[in-house]
Structures are given as structure tokens and as C-alpha cells.
Amino acid sequence: MTRLATLLAGLLLLARPALADVNAFGTGSLAQIEARRAGSDFVLVLWSVDCPPCLKELALLGTLTDARARQRLVLVATDDPGRHAEADALRKRFGLTDMEHWAFDATEPERLRQRIDPAWFGELPRSYRYATDQPRRARSGLLDAATLGDWLGTAITGPGHD
Numbered sequence: 254m255t256r257l258a259t260l261l262a263g264l265l266l267l268a269r270p271a272l273a274d275v276n277a278f279g280t281g282s283l284a285q286i287e288a289r290r291a292g293s294d295f296v297l298v299l300w301s302v303d304c305p306p307c308l309k310e311l312a313l314l315g316t317l318t319d320a321r322a323r324q325r326l327v328l329v330a331t332d333d334p335g336r337h338a339e340a341d342a343l344r345k346r347f348g349l350t351d352m353e354h355w356a357f358d359a360t361e362p363e364r365l366r367q368r369i370d371p372a373w374f375g376e377l378p379r380s381y382r383y384a385t386d387q388p389r390r391a392r393s394g395l396l397d398a399a400t401l402g403d404w405l406g407t408a409i410t411g412p413g414h415d
Contacts, residue, residue, distance in 0.1 A: 274350065275341060277358035278329055280368050286327055286355075290383065295325045296404050297381040298396075299369070301332050302339045304377040306395040313398060313409070315347035322405040323352055330356040331365075331377065380404075 276282070286297070298314070300307035317323050328349065330340040337356050344350055357365050366373055370391060373379060382390040382404045392400070398409040 274354065275330075275337065275344075276353075276355045278355035278365065279358045280365065282355060283369055286353075287383070290327075292385055293325070294382075294384050294404075294406070295327055296401075297327045297329065297383065299329045299331055299377060299379040301330065301377050302336050302343060303332070307378045308343070310378045310395055311343060311347040311349060313396065313401065314352070315349055317405075317407070317409065319405070319407040322407040325405055326352050328352055328354045330354070331362055331375075332357060333360045333362070334358065 283297075298310065300311060314326060314328075317326075328344070330337070332340055334357070340356055344352075344354060359365060362375065366375055370381075373391070373393075376393045378393075378395060380392045380396055382392070384390075396404075402409040
């Protein structure tokens with residue numbers, strides 16, 4: 254009976270939806286992202302499942318058709334691990350599964366926020382523009398299409414992108 258129970262438990266683990274394309278965001282993750290993207294422009298977008306403006310921003314990000322612009326986005330869900338399945342469902346709903354995505358790996362978001370930016374108090378959405386010729390630039394609040402287009406070097410047109 255013990256073998257059967259072990260086999261069934263293993264099958265249940267395999268049947269569980271995997272979040273393999275989501276990276277665990279820990280205390281050293283920002284440095285890892287910055288090192289991997291050194292010498293290139295990119296935008297770091299912090300969001301949460303409980304943030305209505307974040308959902309509007311995710312919808313805007315989902316309308317991007319420029320593949321190069323989509324590659325310059327790094328999304329970080331700031332929710333605790335118990336909410337990762339919800340975050341993954343939202344990424345799928347908004348068509349963001351092809352973008353680099355991270356999710357907070359700890360239930361101590363204050364510690365991770367401090368590592369990202371000591372001047373950030375947790376307000377969302379929060380974005381950072383990394384440009385090779387400028388210091389990192391922070392922005393709290395919903396990104397509009399014009400700012401996002403400027404940061405990514407692409408025009409964003411279509412319904413709701415005034």
C-alpha cells in the first residue's frame with residue numbers, strides 16, 4: 254500500500270499546474286536581472302493581483318505587438334506565494350506569458366521592496382526604466398501608453414491608448 258500511496262502522491266504533484274516560466278524573486282534577483290540585461294534598455298514593472306490599476310496596466314502591456322518591445326519588459330508580481338496561481342492566470346488572461354516574469358518568493362515583501370528600492374513604500378503599480386545612457390528612473394502609478402511607448406521606443410496605438 255505504501256508504494257501505491259507514494260505513486261499517487263507523485264502523480265498528483267505532476268498534475269498540479271506548473272509555474273516553470275515564472276522565476277522566484279528573492280533578495281538577489283534584481284541584481285541578477287540587471288546583470289543579465291546590462292547594456293540594454295528595459296522596463297521593470299511591479300504589480301499585484303489586488304491592484305486594480307495594475308490590471309489596467311497589464312491590459313495595456315498585453316496590447317503590445319512589437320516583439321522587441323515585449324522582450325524589454327520584465328514583470329514582477331509582488332504577491333505572496335499563496336497568490337502565485339492567481340498571478341499566473343492574469344498573465345495568461347492578458348497575453349503576457351511570453352514576457353520575462355518573476356514573482357516574490359517570500360511572505361516578507363518589505364524586505365524585497367527594500368532591496369528593489371529603499372525609497373519605495375509599496376505603492377503599485379511601480380515601474381523602473383533602465384536606459385543605458387541614464388540612471389534608473391522610478392515611476393509610481395499607472396503607466397500611460399505615451400510614457401510606455403517612449404520608454405520602450407515604440408508607438409502604442411489602438412483603442413484606449415490616448
